[in-house]
Amino acid sequence: MSFSSLGLSEQLVRATSDQGYDTPSPIQAQAIPAVLSGRDVMAAAQTGTGKTAGFTLPLLQRIGENPRTGKGPRALILTPTRELAAQVHDSVNLYSKYVPTKAAVVFGGVKINPQMMKLRKGLDVLVATPGRLMDLYQQNAVRFNEVEILVLDEADRMLDMGFIRDIRKILALLPAKRQNLLFSATFSNEIRTLAKGLLDNPVQVEVAARNTAAESIKQSVYPVDQSQKTALLSKLVRDNAWEQVLVFTRTKHGANRLTQKLERDGITAAAIHGNKSQGARTRALADFKQGEVRVLVATDIAARGLDIKQLPQVVNFELPNVPEDYVHRIGRTGRAGESGHALSLVSADEGKMLAGIERLIKMQLPRTSVEGFEPTNNLPLKPKAKADPSRARNRNGNGGKPRSFGAKPAGRSGGRSQNGGGGQGRRSPARQSA
Numbered sequence: 001m002s003f004s005s006l007g008l009s010e011q012l013v014r015a016t017s018d019q020g021y022d023t024p025s026p027i028q029a030q031a032i033p034a035v036l037s038g039r040d041v042m043a044a045a046q047t048g049t050g051k052t053a054g055f056t057l058p059l060l061q062r063i064g065e066n067p068r069t070g071k072g073p074r075a076l077i078l079t080p081t082r083e084l085a086a087q088v089h090d091s092v093n094l095y096s097k098y099v100p101t102k103a104a105v106v107f108g109g110v111k112i113n114p115q116m117m118k119l120r121k122g123l124d125v126l127v128a129t130p131g132r133l134m135d136l137y138q139q140n141a142v143r144f145n146e147v148e149i150l151v152l153d154e155a156d157r158m159l160d161m162g163f164i165r166d167i168r169k170i171l172a173l174l175p176a177k178r179q180n181l182l183f184s185a186t187f188s189n190e191i192r193t194l195a196k197g198l199l200d201n202p203v204q205v206e207v208a209a210r211n212t213a214a215e216s217i218k219q220s221v222y223p224v225d226q227s228q229k230t231a232l233l234s235k236l237v238r239d240n241a242w243e244q245v246l247v248f249t250r251t252k253h254g255a256n257r258l259t260q261k262l263e264r265d266g267i268t269a270a271a272i273h274g275n276k277s278q279g280a281r282t283r284a285l286a287d288f289k290q291g292e293v294r295v296l297v298a299t300d301i302a303a304r305g306l307d308i309k310q311l312p313q314v315v316n317f318e319l320p321n322v323p324e325d326y327v328h329r330i331g332r333t334g335r336a337g338e339s340g341h342a343l344s345l346v347s348a349d350e351g352k353m354l355a356g357i358e359r360l361i362k363m364q365l366p367r368t369s370v371e372g373f374e375p376t377n378n379l380p381l382k383p384k385a386k387a388d389p390s391r392a393r394n395r396n397g398n399g400g401k402p403r404s405f406g407a408k409p410a411g412r413s414g415g416r417s418q419n420g421g422g423g424q425g426r427r428s429p430a431r432q433s434a
């Protein structure tokens, strides 16, 4: 199959060849014709599936069919984070190389005035984070009366980050007649409710989640005391001569602290999280990609949408509070047929989180111990009894797929509801980081 057989114009096909793509990815093969037909689309797709080109290419073709009459925007792409917004904007620029479409990106955390100027000049495609877009609207810097196509990218993450009110406000301002595309990695009740109100008889697109099966990803757990984690990580980086490793921490402070300690140990490291300026984040990512920094330490929200391909190593320095984040994290390794290794340093106090993850992925992760780093308190070896499914659904918002939560982990039975999660509340809304 080729991009031209999907109905894309010669200019757009040429832009994909310039990128070195010869075959459409599964999500592209399904989404491109659907978007070109003018229908609404609801797509289950994660980062790494080629989803961005899946909506950008047909969107460019559709708005290219007629010239712009006003200042635009005619296509509006909403994303949860500034990193993702910047990446989507880069993709739009790449794919629109041979067409006259103009695009811009706006996000929070940087000055608003230059963004106002850009909008005033007129544009076809606007990529935006919801909070900043509303600010711009309130300051009369943007109008929505010409919007023909709306894309919600990583809709699940936008809801997680507390953007639902901004999204609803924006939706209410858009022309009623428009095409809507919703991309989301997971489909919780909340997303389904949003989709129901937004999409008109959508084409549903789904590709096998490569993360959950994750056969190409070797996963392991290293039980270790909290106080020994940094030393163990340094040792692993050194002993295994890892040159590029993405490390996840739960908090921004944790990311900073770990980065400093690694640097003190002589391992080049940089942190990327919501408190860093856009410039600092871009620099850290560039240094990491170029191999000048061996360890990139990130929080979940900052890492989401980072365009880093096929990392051999992902380390969970701390387990995430939300089990789905584990799946997102390990999805950063083992992409596109490459094998990868995701390892988690787990201290005794994280036993419940580990159990939650093992329930979600329906497998027990192998434990590996390192001499000299044996934990003083053992981790529970097996996931504990099933969680109360209604509770799990509430916490994880996965009402649409109760089986993946209610299911028993391999080799376990047990009916008692786990009394876990006391200190593991949801991630706090993180609007400030977008």
Ligand code: AMP
Residues within 6 Å of the ligand: 020, 021, 022, 023, 024, 025, 028, 046, 047, 048, 049, 050, 051, 052, 053, 307, 309
């Ligand atoms: P995305 O899921 O949109 O973040 O895309 C993941 C990566 O795959 C990006 O770096 C794209 O440049 C790349 N990509 C997208 N489509 C294709 C394709 N058809 N063939 C090869 N690589 C692609």
